[in-house]
Amino acid sequence: MNRYVTAERALRTAAPHALLEAARRVLAQEYAARSVELFLADYGLTVLRPVSLPPHTTEPVSAHGSPAGRAFGAQEPFVEGAHEGCVRVHLPVTVRGDRLGVLSVTLPDGEGARRDLEELADIAVVLAHEVVVAERDTDVYLRARRKDRLTLAAEMQWQLLPGRSCSGLEYELGAQLEPAYAIHGDNFDWSATAERLMLYVTSGMGEGIEASLLTNLAINALRNARRAGVAIDDQAALADQAVYAHYRGRCHPSVLMLDLELATGRAKVVDAGSPRLLRLREGVVERVTFEAQLPLGMFEETDYRAQDFAVEPGDRLVFVSDGVHAVTSPQGEAHGDAALVRAIMSTRLLPAAEVPRAILRELSGPRGQSVPKGDALVVCLDWRGRRPGDHEPRS
Numbered sequence: 578m579n580r581y582v583t584a585e586r587a588l589r590t591a592a593p594h595a596l597l598e599a600a601r602r603v604l605a606q607e608y609a610a611r612s613v614e615l616f617l618a619d620y621g622l623t624v625l626r627p628v629s630l631p632p633h634t635t636e637p638v639s640a641h642g643s644p645a646g647r648a649f650g651a652q653e654p655f656v657e658g659a660h661e662g663c664v665r666v667h668l669p670v671t672v673r674g675d676r677l678g679v680l681s682v683t684l685p686d687g688e689g690a691r692r693d694l695e696e697l698a699d700i701a702v703v704l705a706h707e708v709v710v711a712e713r714d715t716d717v718y719l720r721a722r723r724k725d726r727l728t729l730a731a732e733m734q735w736q737l738l739p740g741r742s743c744s745g746l747e748y749e750l751g752a753q754l755e756p757a758y759a760i761h762g763d764n765f766d767w768s769a770t771a772e773r774l775m776l777y778v779t780s781g782m783g784e785g786i787e788a789s790l791l792t793n794l795a796i797n798a799l800r801n802a803r804r805a806g807v808a809i810d811d812q813a814a815l816a817d818q819a820v821y822a823h824y825r826g827r828c829h830p831s832v833l834m835l836d837l838e839l840a841t842g843r844a845k846v847v848d849a850g851s852p853r854l855l856r857l858r859e860g861v862v863e864r865v866t867f868e869a870q871l872p873l874g875m876f877e878e879t880d881y882r883a884q885d886f887a888v889e890p891g892d893r894l895v896f897v898s899d900g901v902h903a904v905t906s907p908q909g910e911a912h913g914d915a916a917l918v919r920a921i922m923s924t925r926l927l928p929a930a931e932v933p934r935a936i937l938r939e940l941s942g943p944r945g946q947s948v949p950k951g952d953a954l955v956v957c958l959d960w961r962g963r964r965p966g967d968h969e970p971r972s
Contacts, residue, residue, distance in 0.1 A: 580607040584700050593711035597628050600680070600704060608693055610682050611663055615670065615704070616645055617678035619724045620735060621757035622934045625649060625679055628721045637724065645679040650931065652676065654698050659686040666694060668701035670708070674744025676930055677705050723758070730789040731760045737796055739767055742930035747839045747963050748774060752956040753933035762788030762830065763898045763952035766796055768803060772839060775803060778852040778956050780831040780898040782872075787828075788952075795820055795830045795873055809836040813847045813873065813881040820874025829872040833896060837888070840963050845883040849873055852954075853902050855917060857893040857925060862918045865894075890962035895921055895932070900953035901940065916940055932957040 584603045591599035597615045604610035614635055616625035625645050627635035640646045648655040648667035657665040668680045680701040684690040708718050727735065734754065743750040750767060754760045762781015767774065777799060781788045798816035807815065813834060820829065831850020838844065848867035856865050865886070871879050888894065895917070902917060920939040924932050933955035940953075 581696050581699065583607055585703050588700075588703050588707050591707070593714040594717045596704060596707050596711060600700075604682060604697075604700075608682075608697065609685055611685070612681075612683040614681045615678065616681065617670075617708075617718060617721045618649065618676065619722050619757075620727070620731075621724070621755075622741075622753065624724055626721050626724060628718060645681055649676060649679050652928075654694050656691070656694070662686050664690050666690065666697060668698050670701050670705045672702065672705040672709055674749060674930070675705075675709075675740040675742050677708055680704060725758045728759045728785075730762075730785050731758055733786075733789040733793060734760045734762075734764060737764060737766075737793060739765075743767060743769070745769055745774070745839070747961055748837075749929040749959040749961075750776070750957070751928070751930035751933050752954070753937060755937050755953045761785060761952050762792045763900060763954040764792045764796055765896075765954060765956050766799070768800075769839075774835075774837045774839060775809070776835040776837070776896075776956070776958065778833045778896040778898065778954065780851045780900070780954070781952060782828050782830055791820070791824070791828050791830055794823060795832065799832070799834075808883070809834050809845050809847055810881045810883040813849055813870075814879065817849075817871075817873045817875075817879050817881070818877075821877050824874055826875055826877075829875040831872045831899070833867075835886075836883070842888045842890075842960065842962055844886040844888065846886045847881050847883050849881060851899040853897050853899075855895045855897070855914070855921060856888075857895070857921055858889065858891070860925075862921050864914055888960045888962075890960060892960045893921075893925070893929070893932075894958040894960065895936070896954075896956040896958070898952060898954035900951045901937070901955055929957040929959040 587599045587603040601613040604613050615628040618640055619626055622640055624637040625640050626637045638645050640649055644655055644657050645667045648669055652669045655667045663683050664686045665683045670678045670680050712718050741752055752765045761784050764779040766777040781792045795816055798819035799812050802812040802815040833852035834847040836845040846867050849870045850872035854865045855862055867884050870881055920936040924935040927935055936955050937953055
């Protein structure tokens, strides 16, 4: 049995809470690793936090300026220079485009360490898959991700999300919520098949637990309809009925819904409220407007109509909640789309997974503060399109 298969089996058979211990044991045995550390990105995407049990012996590192942060940002292995006869390799822990963190392994310096780099990178991917599965049965990895305590509303919102990034042959997706540790009702959701990508961006209503409960109801109503194979306009109508039945028009979340055909780039869109879409195409940013329809649950039995929309290869779509496009300066002056256009242009060279946080960070300048007062959500979709002969790789 070769070393990779041995390592893969060790991770797949480890107890959910013991993945790091299994990685340490098998990498020491098969690759002569001197040390192995697993770092997970925190909810704010500012630091990489070590997975360990108290008392903690490893300090968090920057998600941007550190050697581990370089591997996390570039999504490529990064090798630190030799020190005391060893090299330290940092490997992205990523599953289907969702960037979880970094696996840092110290190895004896030499040709063997660099020769094993590709194999070790594959092991880090296996570890990513196992972390996602293990989170059903243990809180070890979820606890490692938080540098501060989450509010209860934020806990509910983060557990509702599909992930923070995702990729397919035709697209790359990235999203970020702020304030990460005290979010209320803003939300995003997506689901992909071989033929379609469905994306939902929600601006919540209210504050605290009430806002989170409202969004939970709306998102699960949309998912219920989607999983029944219902068309996107009927998804909106069914979710509208569910929200109205409970709140009787007192509360009504806004949602922008996109149903994208992967083979052609043609889409159906339902615009039910305040989230907005801006498109970067050939160096020009413009706002894309749709027929404005009522938020979910405002009135009983609202009819929704889907509009046609198309994307072209190279397009970048940026979806924002009202907490972003309603940004104001410390003097109370509205910046709106002008500030967003500047932020989108200044982040145009970044990959989709990094764009949302970079836009929110740039907009915090005009706000005069490090985080928004209310919820703020950015979702970035980069569209590559499908070429003849493209097919999904086996995972």
